[in-house]
Amino acid sequence: METETIKEAKSFVDEVAAEPGGEKINECIQCGVCSGSCPTVEWWQYPPRKIIAMIRAGKRDMVLSSTSAFNCVTCYSCTVRCPRNINPTQLIHAVEAIAEREGYKPKTPTLTLHRGLRDAMMQGRVWELRLAMLFYLKTSLLEGMKMMRVAWDLISRGLMPLLPPKQTKKGGKEVTAILKAVEAMQKSGGAK
């Protein structure tokens, strides 16, 4: 039993270390500057320092099913202050990526937003109105209604086009080809 726990602990930290951005997880000295610098830390159940500790302790399910990492607003405050240069921002993104890939479903609309953003990226150029509509359809129409006034402020000034953005056909095709190649690599297990 004991050996099993240790084995699993090792494998989760290795899993994170193999992810882009997670490489330096073992260099963390648990100083907590990341948690102290985080502008949204009060919303995290497990702050960034604790997540790193939990990963190293092998708490795979607890980390991956928690909504904590999804509160990261990618501001890089922790990254520029980290005394060990471990890039906590990318490390947290690595946790988000594993949770998404492995089908963990932390209860946060931010996961839906991240998926929507990724899909929008795949269209070539992002069409914000479509992104917003799809997001509110998938999460909460009521929340969508509450945003109507902002939306109207933007739409009436022409700042949220009703039509998709113009782009060259070549651009869209090339993006699709690149993403297919990336997907093939990731599916074959050769790339993260």
Next chain:
Amino acid sequence: MKQYTYFPGCAMGSTGKPIQASIDAVCEVLDIELIELEGWTCCGCPGESINELAATAIATRNLAIAEKFKLDMVTACSCCYRNLLAAHVTYTEDPRIREQVKKALAATNLEYNGTLRVRNLVDIFINDIGLDVIASKVQRKLTGMKVANYYGCHQTRPYGPDDHEFPVWQDQVSEALGAETVFFPLKAQCCGGTQLFSNKEMIYKLLYKILDNVEKHGGECISSTLCPLCFTNLDANQGRINNRDGDKFEMPVLALTQLMGIAFGLSPKEVGLNKNISPALKAVKPYLKSKVQEVVK
């Protein structure tokens, strides 16, 4: 005439329209030519949190196109700036990712050699144009205007080149325009623009902190970073947040280039000020009356 390739980014065609208008106008005055990159697509920033390899590959495609021009590539959007630069850094420094991205790019016959310089427009203003040139173009001195310069995150973090914690370049530009700059500690604090849809309470609190900090330190208007996400977040959402006294915020928000345009003698419409949602016109009105000297072209 200074030439650069220009990566506008998706948001510049929608929420960033007022910023784009002012960038075009100001660059004409400063004799900067921005050549829009043909066939640019998303910088990859949106997919970065959950699929970094895909994001890096898409960003590198844009870099590969720009590299052919043998010019520095400029972006105004901070998110595009950070993500394109991140792709460049990862590509040149991480051999594992480089091989994977190369493989993905092979599907399009594009190749990136890692020679491109990705730069921010504010960097161009400071280091290529110079504050003395900017000051010499001023037609309406913004004397007495108390400007709080908001930088957001990605313009300086994590790659700089301005300071990560207390950046100064935008302040230097507004001082060159004759304005008085206000120091406020949260000038580079995150506004939360990325999660506006999904975590509204959190974002409103972040916005409140920034706006309250500006008011407390005597700022009369915000000169925002050129990032359309930060700009729109500050500009469009402040009407939904109460200040200390329980009233809604009414802080004029202008993009840095809009402020520059007004000081250079352009009309509010030419710099897109009519499209701002916050009462931005109010902040510049006293200066519009001052005489504009005739420019001999």
